[in-house]
Amino acid sequence: MFRSCFSAFIFLASLLPLKGQTVVTQPQKPRRGDTLEVVFYPGATVDAPSAPFFLFYLYGEEGQSESMLLQPEKQKQHYRARFKIKEELSSLELHIINREERIVDSTFRFIIYNPNGQPARNSLARYALAYMDEARDSLLKRELALYPDNYPAWQMYWANQKRLKVFEEFSLRDSVSAFYKALQIAAPQADAGLVYLLAHIYLILGNRDKYLFYLDKLTREYPASPITKKYLSVFKVMELYRQKQLMPRTKRGESPGLTFKGIYKRWQKCILKDYPEYPSAMKIAGEYINKPDVPEKDLLRVFKEQIQRDPDNPKPYFFMAKLYYERFKDRPAAERYLRQARQKYNSAVKPRYFSPYFPRVQKEFEQDLDLYEKYLWKKKRKTSLRKWGRQPLM
Numbered sequence: 001m002f003r004s005c006f007s008a009f010i011f012l013a014s015l016l017p018l019k020g021q022t023v024v025t026q027p028q029k030p031r032r033g034d035t036l037e038v039v040f041y042p043g044a045t046v047d048a049p050s051a052p053f054f055l056f057y058l059y060g061e062e063g064q065s066e067s068m069l070l071q072p073e074k075q076k077q078h079y080r081a082r083f084k085i086k087e088e089l090s091s092l093e094l095h096i097i098n099r100e101e102r103i104v105d106s107t108f109r110f111i112i113y114n115p116n117g118q119p120a121r122n123s124l125a126r127y128a129l130a131y132m133d134e135a136r137d138s139l140l141k142r143e144l145a146l147y148p149d150n151y152p153a154w155q156m157y158w159a160n161q162k163r164l165k166v167f168e169e170f171s172l173r174d175s176v177s178a179f180y181k182a183l184q185i186a187a188p189q190a191d192a193g194l195v196y197l198l199a200h201i202y203l204i205l206g207n208r209d210k211y212l213f214y215l216d217k218l219t220r221e222y223p224a225s226p227i228t229k230k231y232l233s234v235f236k237v238m239e240l241y242r243q244k245q246l247m248p249r250t251k252r253g254e255s256p257g258l259t260f261k262g263i264y265k266r267w268q269k270c271i272l273k274d275y276p277e278y279p280s281a282m283k284i285a286g287e288y289i290n291k292p293d294v295p296e297k298d299l300l301r302v303f304k305e306q307i308q309r310d311p312d313n314p315k316p317y318f319f320m321a322k323l324y325y326e327r328f329k330d331r332p333a334a335e336r337y338l339r340q341a342r343q344k345y346n347s348a349v350k351p352r353y354f355s356p357y358f359p360r361v362q363k364e365f366e367q368d369l370d371l372y373e374k375y376l377w378k379k380k381r382k383t384s385l386r387k388w389g390r391q392p393l394m
Contacts, residue, residue: 023094023108031113032087032120040072040079040096053349054081057093061121062193062226063152064088069352085112090120091127097351118146125153128160136160149188151197152227154179158204176204192218192225215263219270229275272298276305286319289326296327313353317341318369325376335376341369 026037038054054070072079094108109130111123124146128139140157143150162172180201188194199214222228271281272294285302288294300323306316318341325334345366354362 023096025110029113029117030085030110031115032085032089035082035084036092036110037080037082038072038094041077042079052079052096052098054079055095055097055349055352057095058086058089059091059093059122059126060088060226061090063122063230064226065230067352069349090123095351097349097356119143121147122150122153125150125156128156133160133164137164149193151193154197155200158200172204176201180205192222192227195222196227212263216266219263219267223270223274229278272302276302277309282306282316282319286322289319289322296323299323299327312344312348314341314344314348314369315353315365317344318365318372321372321376331376338369338373338376342373345369 022041024039024041026039027034030036040052040054042052051074052072054072056068056070057065058068059065068083070081070083072081089112091112092110094110096108107130109127111127112120113123114120119142122143124139124143128136128143131139137157137160140153140160143153144157147153158172158176161175165172183194195214195218199211199218202208202210202214218228268284271278271284272288275281281302285294285299288299300320303316303320303323306313307320317337321334321338321341324330324337350362354365
C-alpha cells in the first residue's frame with residue numbers, strides 16, 4: 001500500500017513544472033560535467049523589488065559543501081543562468097533571493113546523476129532531507145541499496161527509523177546491533193566514514209568509552225577527510241556538549257584527552273589550526289579573541305583566510321577590528337577593519353551570510369556592529385580631548 005502511494009506521489013511530483021513551478025532546468029536530469037541551465041519564472045506571487053540572485057548550495061559525495069551566488073540574465077519575463085556541474089558534485093539546492101530577503105519561500109533541490117544514469121553517491125540521502133517519515137525512509141533505502149558503504153547515510157536512516165516507531169514496531173538497538181555484527185563479519189576496510197558510523201553505533205548502544213574512542217580516532221587519524229571536515233564544521237557532537245545533553249563524568253584513571261570536554265577542546269584547536277577556511281573556525285576564533293591561551297597568529301590566520309575566500313562577508317572584518325583593538329592595541333587598524341565591516345554589511349546580499357530562517361542572528365550582528373562603532377568613537381574622542389588638555393563632557 002505504502003509503495004503504491006509513494007509511487008503516485010513521485011508521479012504527481014513530476015507534473016509540478018507543468019502546473020506552475022517557478023524553476024525549470026535543462027537538462028532535467030543533470031549529470032556531472034553537464035552545463036546546467038536554470039530558468040526562474042517569478043510569476044504573480046513573487047514581489048521582486050530588485051533583480052533576483054541565484055544562491056546555490058553545492059554538495060559533494062562525502063557531504064562537503066560550498067555556496068555559489070550568481071546574478072542571472074533577465075530575458076523577457078524570466079531570469080536565466082548557466083554553469084558547469086563539477087565532477088565531484090552529487091546534489092544542488094537553490095534559493096531565489098534579493099539583497100535583503102528570500103523572494104521564493106521554497107528550496108529547489110536537484111539530484112545529480114552519474115554517466116550511467118544512476119543518482120550520484122549521497123544525492124538521494126541529501127534529497128531525503130526535504131521529506132519526512134515514510135518518504136524519507138524510501139529515499140534512504142534507495143541510497144543505501146546503491147551505496148551500502150555510505151556510512152553517514154546509515155545514521156540518517158536509523159534516526160528516521162526512530163521517528164517511525166510511532167507508526168510501526170521497531171527496535172533501534174536491535175537493528176544497530178544486527179548491523180554491527182554484519183560489519184564484523186564483512187570486516188570492511190576502515191575509513192573515516194566507518195569510524196564516523198562506529199562512533200554513532202556505540203552512542204546508540206550506550207558504550208560511552210567506545211563512543212569517545214572513535215570520536216578521538218576520527219580527528220587524529222582522518223583529519224583531511226571530507227567526513228571529518230563536515231563533522232567538525234557543523235558542530236554536531238560539540239553542540240550536544242554545549243547543550244549539556246551529554247555530560248559524561250571522567251572515570252578514575254581515565255585519560256583527560258578521552259573525556260568529552262577534552263575532545264571538545266581538542267577539536268576546537270584542530271579547527272583553528274587545520275581548517276581556518278570553515279565558517280565554524282571563524283565562530284571559534286571570535287570566541288577566543290579575549291582568551292590569551294590562543295596565539296594571536298592563529299586567530300589572525302583564520303580571519304585572513306575567511307576574507308580571502310569570501311571578501312564580501314562582513315563578519316571576518318568585524319572580528320579583525322576586535323582583534324586589532326583588543327589584542328594588538330592597534331586603533332588605526334581596528335578602525336580601518338570596522339569601516340570595512342560596515343561597508344561590506346551595507347552592500348552584502350544578506351541571505352548569503354544570515355539565514356532568513358534566523359533573523360535574530362542578523363539583528364545581533366548589526367547591534368554588535370553599532371555598539372562597537374560607538375565604543376571606538378567614544379574612546380577616540382576621550383583620547384583626543386586629553387591630548388589637548390580638555391575634559392570630556394559627561
